[in-house]
Amino acid sequence: MSVTHTLEADVLRRQDPELAGILLGEVERQSTTLQLIAAENFTSPAVLAALGSPLANKYAEGYPGARYHGGCEIVDVAERIAIDRARALFGAEHANVQPHSGSSAVLAAYAALLQPGDTVLALGLPYGGHLTHGSPANFSGRWFDFVGYGVDAETGLIDHDQVRHLARNHRPKAVVCGSIAYPRHIDYAFFREVADEVGAYLIADAAHPIGLVAGGAAPNPVPYADIVCATTHKVLRGPRGGMILCGAELAERVDRAVFPFTQGGAQMHTIAAKAVAFGEAATAAFAAYAHQVVANARVLASELADEGLAVTTGGTDTHLITADPSPLGVDGRTARGRLAAAGMVLDCCALPHGDARGLRLGTAALTTQGMGEPEMARIAVLMAGVLRSEIDPTGARDEVRELAGRFPPYPG
Numbered sequence: 001m002s003v004t005h006t007l008e009a010d011v012l013r014r015q016d017p018e019l020a021g022i023l024l025g026e027v028e029r030q031s032t033t034l035q036l037i038a039a040e041n042f043t044s045p046a047v048l049a050a051l052g053s054p055l056a057n058k059y060a061e062g063y064p065g066a067r068y069h070g071g072c073e074i075v076d077v078a079e080r081i082a083i084d085r086a087r088a089l090f091g092a093e094h095a096n097v098q099p100h101s102g103s104s105a106v107l108a109a110y111a112a113l114l115q116p117g118d119t120v121l122a123l124g125l126p127y128g129g130h131l132t133h134g135s136p137a138n139f140s141g142r143w144f145d146f147v148g149y150g151v152d153a154e155t156g157l158i159d160h161d162q163v164r165h166l167a168r169n170h171r172p173k174a175v176v177c178g179s180i181a182y183p184r185h186i187d188y189a190f191f192r193e194v195a196d197e198v199g200a201y202l203i204a205d206a207a208h209p210i211g212l213v214a215g216g217a218a219p220n221p222v223p224y225a226d227i228v229c230a231t232t233h234k235v236l237r238g239p240r241g242g243m244i245l246c247g248a249e250l251a252e253r254v255d256r257a258v259f260p261f262t263q264g265g266a267q268m269h270t271i272a273a274k275a276v277a278f279g280e281a282a283t284a285a286f287a288a289y290a291h292q293v294v295a296n297a298r299v300l301a302s303e304l305a306d307e308g309l310a311v312t313t314g315g316t317d318t319h320l321i322t323a324d325p326s327p328l329g330v331d332g333r334t335a336r337g338r339l340a341a342a343g344m345v346l347d348c349c350a351l352p353h354g355d356a357r358g359l360r361l362g363t364a365a366l367t368t369q370g371m372g373e374p375e376m377a378r379i380a381v382l383m384a385g386v387l388r389s390e391i392d393p394t395g396a397r398d399e400v401r402e403l404a405g406r407f408p409p410y411p412g
């Protein structure tokens, strides 16, 4: 069942040793360093098998039972299974499993509900809004009129008073809740109430927490939002891709917004892999995983705070932590570089206030490898030691390699 098994035995190594070497090199990198990037995870061998299958060959524009291409009888069943599993997992009346990515899902959600020029209220980018939440570098910022809400300067928590105030003043057509960096649960009932008060749609961009939702470790936005956008590759641990959940009344608009409005042929290998991942996510083992992800993040956050980093909001409810390393005498960019040299791979992020960059990290991948609270505590000490230049990077790199070696993501 090893990922490298197919490669070793396989044509790729004989036919194209250059690319085979790159694939093996990446497997080696992932297995010998610590993947602390909050958006990353390790998919299962079963998901990888579906992704690497000849379903990739099939053209399937349209939806099951209504395709533009012949020969779709079998892939239609795969997509129906993916849809049914997603609906059951999240309690949604309708699921569209075709979006190629989280960004494609958001694009389709806007296309289903909005016209160019409409006003949209979303978390501002400096506070953890995604590029699709109004960045001038993204379609969203060019085609819609975004108004950004923020977080409280003291607590780092979403400023609910400001959200309500901006909604009343700007009368947006849609309110977006969801973030790339917010470590706390989102109060979906509050956002529903505000959207209702001003007659706006509510779009929940749950790309990050949707895997925790699947495992019962975070609140489910489905009962509150008109449309829920998500990715399938973050905590959810499926293939790289997107998904949309909504009520029956928006089903047709959402489906048309995905195909033919913003996408062409569905990627049937990825949809089959999504079905496999939804099957895995419905198990008791996955629920235990999701709760362990949060338990690990809580320990990592509190140990990092004990080491002197300024942890945003003072902790986390999720897999995600953001922190300012400047109390240790390093800025975010320098910190990311030093940690990378020691084999600890994470991101920089905007910090809510001031220009300084912070660190963003998560526990989804480490937890998939089987690491628990003791490992989190050790990693926090290592990180702080490297940042303070008290532990030399070579020594830290050796310890990271040893730690990662004890928890292989793909045993064998």
Ligand SMILES: *Cc1c(COP(=O)(O)O)cnc(C)c1O
Binding pocket: 039, 100, 101, 102, 103, 104, 106, 130, 132, 178, 179, 180, 205, 206, 207, 208, 231, 241, 242
């Ligand atoms: C990750 C993320 C996305 C985008 O997902 P991609 O698959 O990278 O396009 C969108 N919104 C939020 C909130 C995210 O966290």
